[in-house]
Amino acid sequence: MLKEKGTVRWNGWHEYLKKICSVRFVSAVVLMAALVCAIASGIDRLMVDTKEWITPWMAPHFFDNKYFVTFYGFIVCYMFSDVPFMNRSELYFVMRKGRRIWCMEKIFAIILQAFSFSALTILASVLVFVPRLDLESGWGRIIHTLAYSGNLDEYNIIGNSSPVILSKYTPFKAMLVCFVLVGLVSGMMGLLMFAISLYGSRIAAVSVAVILTGMNLSEGMFITFSWLPYVTPFNWCRMSLHGEPVFLDIQYYPSVQFCLFLCGVIIVFSILCIMLKARRMEFVWNREE
DSSP: OOOOOOOSOOOHHHHHHHHHTSHHHHHHHHHHHHHHHHHHTTHHHHHHHHTOOBOSOOHHHHHTSHHHHHHHHHHHHHHTTTTTOOSHHHHHHHHHHOHHHHHHHHHHHHHHHHHHHHHHHHHHHHHTTTTSBOOOSSOOHHHHHHHHOSOOGGGTOSOOOOHHHHHHOOHHHHHHHHHHHHHHHHHHHHHHHHHHHHHSOHHHHHHHHHHHHHGGGGGGGTTTOTTGGGSOGGGGGOTTTTTOEEETTTEEOOOHHHHHHHHHHHHHHHHHHHHHHHHHSOOOTTTTO
């Protein structure tokens, strides 16, 4: 049994910096940038033909695409796939800090890493259109064209705008809600993977996360299985679904407030499970090697 002294103070910021400077995080950012570029393809041609530039508010619409948000979820699963962080390099830290502080640092780093990745994704959705950006506070003509025009097949555009988002949100509010939703869902997934890895294994944690993410593509089954919207976390980032009817007026998709509440509940539950398990389990420090 390790002797835990707890002589070093909590330093979650150092753990966070270590995570975002890792090869795994940088690789995830590269994959995310490639995904953003892929979904933005075709829009440039539309701007040239219409002689209109695009406003920097496409992020909520990109995340509204089920394929984009699903592959984004897979990238998040990869980013957190180093759970349960038990390798020989961590042995020194846990012996000096104690298990409680060690876990708190990991939890803090996961949450900040998730929101940082969310912010970088939104930034990438803006930079991908430079220098053809129209800095106005409204949605702009191009985004309205993408949402309401039905004759854009020749451009092979993947990331169309959502008329539901245009009708429900102002651009600034949509970007803020998108950032919070994506960050919370990503952080929730990382913490859930951390908890599962402690109670089971790294393979179990990654497998559960990948399955939950892959189930985003089961949208057509929402009518038959009314519980599916509640177990497809990355679909919660699709802002056009919130509060909208899934089947006529009988079944409605959860509201954005409920999805935020559910994220919070799962995050708190995962943190409690992590802290309780870490206090009693025997750490095997070569589990990742």
